Amino acid sequence: MKPVSISFAEFRSCRLLLGIALALCFSRVSSTTNETDRLALLAFKAGITEDPSGVLTSWNNSIGFCRWHGITCGRRHRRVTVLDLRSQGLSGSISPHVGNLSFLREMWLEYNSFNQEIPPHLGQLRRLRILRLTGNLLVGEIPKNLSGCSDLVTLRIGDNDLTGEIPGELGSLLKLRDFGLYANNLNGRLPSFIGNLSSLEVLFLALNDLDGSIPQVLGHLTNLQFIGIGENRLSGTIPSSLLNLSSLTQFDAGNNQLQGTLPADIGLKIPDLVFLSVLDNQLEGPIPSSISNCTKLDRLQLGGNKFSGKVPSWENLYVLSWLQIFANQLGSGKPEDLSFLCSLTNSTKLEYVGIDRNQFGGVLPKCIGNFSTALILFSVAENQISGEIPKEIENFVNLEVLYMELNQLSGVILSSLGNLQNLFAVELSDNNLGGTLPSSLGNLTNLITLRLDGNNFHGQIPSRLSNCRSLNLLDLSNNNLSGAIPPQLLGLWSLTIILNLSRNHLTGVLPIEVGNLITLTALDISNNLLVGEIPSSLGDCTSLTSLRMGGNFFHGLIPQTIRSLGGIDELDLSCNNLSGQIPEFLTIFHSLKLLNLSYNMFEGKLPSKGVFRNASRTFIVGNNDLCGGLPEFHLPNCISRSSKSKRINLVTLSTSVIFGVLGVALILAFIYLCWFKKTITERVPSSRDDSLPNVSYGALLKATDGFSSMNLIGVGSFGSVYRGILLEVSGTIVAVKVLHLVRHGALKSFIVECEALKNIKHRNLLKILTVCSSSDYRGNDFKALVYEFMDNGSLEQWLHPSATSSHGTELPKRLNIIQRMNIAIDVASALDYLHHQCHISIIHCDLKPSNIVLDDEMVAHVGDFGLAKFLIGSSLDAVANRMSSVGFRGTIGYAPPGNLSLKSRKCIYPKRLLMDLFVRSLVENNNSYDLTHITS
Ligand SMILES: *[C@@H]1O[C@H](CO)[C@@H](O)[C@H](O)[C@H]1NC(C)=O
Ligand SMILES: *[C@@H]1O[C@H](CO)[C@@H](O)[C@H](O)[C@H]1NC(C)=O
Ligand SMILES: *[C@@H]1O[C@H](CO)[C@@H](O)[C@H](O)[C@H]1NC(C)=O
Ligand SMILES: *[C@@H]1O[C@H](CO)[C@@H](O)[C@H](O)[C@H]1NC(C)=O
Ligand SMILES: *[C@@H]1O[C@H](CO)[C@@H](O)[C@H](O)[C@H]1NC(C)=O
Ligand SMILES: *[C@@H]1O[C@H](CO)[C@@H](O)[C@H](O)[C@H]1NC(C)=O
Secondary structure (H helix, E strand, O other), rough: HHHEEEHHHHHHHHHHHHHHHHHHHHHOOOOOOOHHHHHHHHHHHHHEEEOOOOOOHHHOOOOOOHHHOEEEEEOOOOEEEEEOOOOOOOEOOHHHHHHOOOOOOOEEEOOOOEEOOOOOHHHOOOOOEEEEOOOOOOOOOOOOHHHOOOOOOOOEEEOOOOOOOOOHHHHOOOOOOOOEEEOOOEEEEEHHHHHHOOOOOOOEEEOOOOOOEOOHHHHHOOOHHHHHOOOEEEEOOOOOOOOHOOOEEEEOOOOOOOOOOOOHHHHHHOOOOOOEEOOOOOEEEEOHHHHHHHHOOOOEEEEOOOEEEOOOOOOOOOOOOOEEEOOOOOOOOOOHHHHHHHHHHHHHOOOEEEOOOOOOOOOOOOHHHHHHOOOHHHHHOOOOOEOOHHHHHHHHOOEEEEOOOOEEEEEEOOOHHHHHHOOOOOEEOOOOOOOOOOOHHOOOOOOOOEEEOOOOEEOOOOHHHHHOOOOOEOOOOOOEEEEEHHHHHHHHHOOEEEOOOOOOOOEOOOOHHHHHHOOOOEEEOOOOOEEOOOHHHEEEOOOOEEEOOOOOOOEEOOHHHHHHOOOEEEEEEEEEEEEEEHHHHHOOOOOOOEOOOOOOOEEEOOOOOHHHHHHOOOOOOOOOOOOOHHHHOOOHHHHHHHHHHHHHHHHHHHHHHHHHHHHHHHHHHHHHHHHHHHHHHHOOOOOOOOOOOOOOHHHHHHHHOOOOOOHEEEEOOOOOEEEEHHHOOOEEEEEEEOOOOOOOOOHHHHHHHHHHHHOOOOOOOOOOEEEEEEEOOOOOOOEEEEEEEOOOHHHHHHHHHOOOOOOOOOOOOOOOHHHHHHHHHHHHHHHHHHHHHHHEEOOOOOOOOHEEOOOOOOEEEEEOOOEEEEEEHHHHOOOOOOHHHHOOOOOOOOOOOOOHOOOOOOOOOOOHHHHHHHHHHHHHHHHHHHOOOHOO
């Protein structure tokens, strides 16, 4: 990369001299004056609707415009040459009058919220060399007139909402070196005029809808270093001329429909390659062994293709950090398949090894113990690997992810695994592992996912697993585990996804501690030897959507508390000894898709409403004393039974009359109370029951030091957010969002947000503590929302730390890839919850880094529901929502997990977020992929 900066510096100084000469000539004939510039800047300011940090207050007539914030003027002619307002949170439109800034050479407006179209008047800026509009909300087409900026060297309009084709007129920008239109909605073909832009060094068109084939002529770009065309719909083969360009350092064509093979000599033709990704295409043939000659290679991403044959050895890849060859047809099931792993011991920076979903056979060689200790991910899942897990993996002290499921591994889990303190995902499912579960697993306090199902583990479930305080998912099903369910384990309220203990030989009762699992989505304890009654505390697990307890020896009644599990869609209590009536409340479980009560001892009348109207969803066979119900169930008629025992019936009749009267009275009282209460509380959304009391304006005034600017931590579309200390409640630190009620829509946003947050609760949603709806001391309406305070601020501050960050809190301004993945997963689980697991689907509609906050453990929380929409009857059901496959399994980095890219981009916008989290980190934050040097 060095040579570029040097040559560019030279280029720059030449241009400077030329520029001055031209300026001198031009200023004599030019009719424009510095007054034109002043007026144009004021027009630009007038187009801005929001300026949260007030950078434009200095744009006033008390000082000359050359001293306005973000303005640089030429030394002699005092005309504006640079307009730099990047990362200032500005919104509004870009005024067409900027086209009058005829001396402008650089325009930096990236990472703001400029909306509307790019004014074609920019095409008048003949001296413009740098135009950077990345990371805004610009819409419409790319103006053809930009071809007028014939001096343009950098054109970056990535990460906006631009549509249409890439205009052919841009083919005249022959000086262009850096051309970035990534992450828009551009369509049409990848234009072949790009082949004429002979100075091009960076071509970044990823994440659009471009189709057709990659033009051969790109092979003429002998200065090209970076080509990013991933995540489009490109087809055909990769032109061999392109993979001949010795200047290339980074090549990314991942997530397209490309076919063919990689040329055998690729490593000899492109020796300086640092990054090579063809992830998720349809490429085939062998992996060229010449890649081993690319001694600077850092990331090699060949996953998700049809590569086959033997994997070559890589001993010259000294700086390789990512090796992703997962999901191909590599290997042949033979013992020597994995010998290439030993060649990786020379790669001292190795972090990610993903070779899962291939046909590798043999055993894991002991040499892997010599892998770099930097190793973070080791995934060999879904192969045909046999033998034991080498004890050498205890050397991977930084390992965070270990995937070995679906192989033929045997032996035991060594207790030294418990020393790998950084592990957060361990999946060893579906192997032939045995022995007992080491209690040292309880040392893995960062563990989020633990899957050990489908093995032959025996003995007890170690109660120390309850020390894994981060565990979201625990699957121990399908083993030979015995003994009781440790009550401590059920105290693990971090469990949110699934607790699966099914198909073991567990004995004893279901401990009442099960009621602690209030955020758990699925609980499966079926097919064990459990006894006793169903604990009524189970009714506290209100997040459950699936509850399976079949195939045990539970007896007694279904507790009435189960009534509160209204969100459940699968309830299996089959093959137990449960008795009594089938509770009527099951008829109002509207999301119930499967109800299995078969082979129990239920009696009495089968309800005929709700799920009981559908014989394909309800299973009740093997209960001999049931009657009534729909004819499809073939049950005897209830009346015929009543004649058998008249006396009992008389008793029940009289009791039911008494209870009936009582019931009616109760219902009336209830309705009265509710009605009464409703009329009181209707206007102010009630605060949550487990929260702080409603607070007054005065209390918030005190808490935030009179809403002082010292405590201002952010300004959003409808309000300002302050940090505050609520003295009333033992000094809880809170974030107070004060609504700007004058702003159109703010009140609506307040009501929407209250409504959205009233009934939902999730680990990754920002918790609202209380609301304040009153009037301030001047009698104006005052509305505020009080949230938990998040120590690590918003994701925005991490991703786009603005140059003029106003607050002294020094954040370490980089997120590592694991943190980024965690954030993506956190956000995905919040969205999954909102879309699929709430009673009604909620679409956030304003998902962006500034609305995601990070707590002291860097757990992401989605907040700001001011623009949320409610979908009654989820139309999003079609969208795959399986959390387990959000998996970062191998597909780390450039390729965003497919399930997250919900296509309805109008409202939900996770793609942009993923761009922020992953792509930018790859190409802009990481030193080795730093592109900014080219223009700075
Ligand atoms: C910019 O130039 C055009 C054409 O010369 C003129 O009509 C317009 O008023 C100018 N804008 C400002 C803000 O001076
Ligand atoms: C004008 O700009 C100056 C310099 O930044 C600033 O101190 C002053 O407050 C501004 N005046 C107004 C009226 O905004
Ligand atoms: C604009 O030009 C006039 C006359 O050439 C000069 O007096 C004035 O200082 C200039 N203004 C700025 C902001 O440079
Ligand atoms: C490429 O690597 C192979 C094996 O590592 C070596 O024999 C060969 O000389 C290398 N070729 C070049 C051109 O460096
Ligand atoms: C590591 O590199 C050295 C050369 O630097 C080479 O001799 C050795 O064979 C390599 N080791 C492996 C395991 O490939
Ligand atoms: C890990 O677990 C073992 C056995 O349970 C225990 O003796 C040891 O102290 C633990 N180590 C750490 C670092 O917590």
